[in-house]
Amino acid sequence: xxxxxxxxxxxxxxxxxxxxxxxxxxxxxxxxxxxxxxxxxxxxxxxxxxxxxxxxxxxxxxxxxxxxxxxxxxxxxxxxxxxxxxxxxxxxxxxxxxxxxxxxxxxxxxxxxxxxxxxxxxxxxxxxxxxxxxxxxxxxxxxxxxxxxxxxxxxxxxxxxxxxxxxxxxxxxxxxxxxxxxxxxxxxxxxxxxxxxxxxxxxx
Amino acid sequence: xxxxxxxxxxxxxxxxxxxxxxxxxxxxxxxxxxxxxxxxxxxxxxxxxxxxxxxxxxxxxxxxxxxxxxxxxxxxxxxxxxxxxxxxxxxxxxxxxxxxxxxxxxxxxxxxxxxxxxxxxxxxxxxxxxxxxxxxxxxxxxxxxxxxxxxxxxxxxxxxxxxxxxxxx
Numbered sequence: 001x002x003x004x005x006x007x008x009x010x011x012x013x014x015x016x017x018x019x020x021x022x023x024x025x026x027x028x029x030x031x032x033x034x035x036x037x038x039x040x041x042x043x044x045x046x047x048x049x050x051x052x053x054x055x056x057x058x059x060x061x062x063x064x065x066x067x068x069x070x071x072x073x074x075x076x077x078x079x080x081x082x083x084x085x086x087x088x089x090x091x092x093x094x095x096x097x098x099x100x101x102x103x104x105x106x107x108x109x110x111x112x113x114x115x116x117x118x119x120x121x122x123x124x125x126x127x128x129x130x131x132x133x134x135x136x137x138x139x140x141x142x143x144x145x146x147x148x149x150x151x152x153x154x155x156x157x158x159x160x161x162x163x164x165x166x167x168x169x170x171x172x173x174x175x176x177x178x179x180x181x182x183x184x185x186x187x188x189x190x191x192x193x194x195x196x197x198x199x200x201x202x203x204x
Numbered sequence: 205x206x207x208x209x210x211x212x213x214x215x216x217x218x219x220x221x222x223x224x225x226x227x228x229x230x231x232x233x234x235x236x237x238x239x240x241x242x243x244x245x246x247x248x249x250x251x252x253x254x255x256x257x258x259x260x261x262x263x264x265x266x267x268x269x270x271x272x273x274x275x276x277x278x279x280x281x282x283x284x285x286x287x288x289x290x291x292x293x294x295x296x297x298x299x300x301x302x303x304x305x306x307x308x309x310x311x312x313x314x315x316x317x318x319x320x321x322x323x324x325x326x327x328x329x330x331x332x333x334x335x336x337x338x339x340x341x342x343x344x345x346x347x348x349x350x351x352x353x354x355x356x357x358x359x360x361x362x363x364x365x366x367x368x369x370x371x372x373x
Binding site for chain 1: 293295314
């Protein structure tokens with residue numbers, strides 16, 4: 001029947017055009033084009049590679065590890081076993097130190113000594129991927145208990161998918177101080193499934 | 205029912221040479237167009253649709269236009285959102301909640317666009333179907349000139365004359 005054929009053809013044509021037009025609107029996100037977000041979040045078709053912290057195809061995903069030099073100073077979970085970075089702070093060259101919090105209860109201590117004649121401010125910045133458990137940093141007196149400077153988020157997201165946590169404290173010269181790094185314990189740890197993180201410390 | 209006053213006039217103009225007049229008439233009084241009755245004009249015209257039919261077709265067409273507009277709006281929104289988060293090479297940033305929301309918006313607006321387009325297609329099909337199915341056909345109309353109104357028109361031209369007529373109905 002000619003009339004029915006014409007109606008059916010018009011409908012099919014319109015539906016075909018519709019389907020073609022609509023499928024052109026899906027986001028196309030390539031593997032490795034985004035850093036993982038909080039809680040290892042990634043676009044639907046991608047997964048968080050815990051080594052590179054990039055969103056990649058699922059078959060390319062590798063599990064978290066602390067990296068080649070990430071955990072070499074363990075056991076540094078107590079002030080007495082703190083890793084000594086030497087003289088740092090107060091205008092000395094910035095000391096960079098990598099580390100790793102490999103579980104929710106892990107704590108890393110570092111010891112430093114301020115230069116002679118330093119009466120200024122000690123600054124410590126920890127940079128860690130937002131993909132895993134946030135880390136915080138504190139400046140602690142040499143007794144291991146008195147907190148001189150609490151860490152606060154000073155940049156919530158840099159261009160490498162990291163959050164910066166900063167701590168500052170007034171210090172005197174030729175004195176020993178401790179830097180304590182640990183999990184922030186504020187969620188964003190994938191309900192415990194990603195309660196770990198790598199970090200880089202900068203001590204100024 | 206009384207005739208309405210003269211509403212219209214149809215002029216049938218015959219460009220013919222009248223020398224002699226019998227040349228314009230065929231055998232048995234058949235005129236130039238092969239019609240015997242030169243006092244009436246017959247033609248066919250489309251019947252008008254009823255008000256309900258016109259409202260139905262208009263409503264369906266309006267629905268098609270509205271649905272198409274909705275589809276286009278969400279299609280463009282979906283495209284903008286998709287363009288915002290799409291990336292094919294290089295590291296362009298971090299997958300934040302805001303980007304996830306944009307990604308989700310691209311998908312949901314795309315779905316709404318499809319719904320809009322499908323509705324537009326259905327309304328369009330309905331409009332076509334309604335237009336075809338309610339086609340009223342046409343009817344034959346015979347124009348018979350009124351006695352008083354019938355007027356022959358003769359205009360002399362070089363070598364003959366132009367003959368016409370006027371009717372009222």
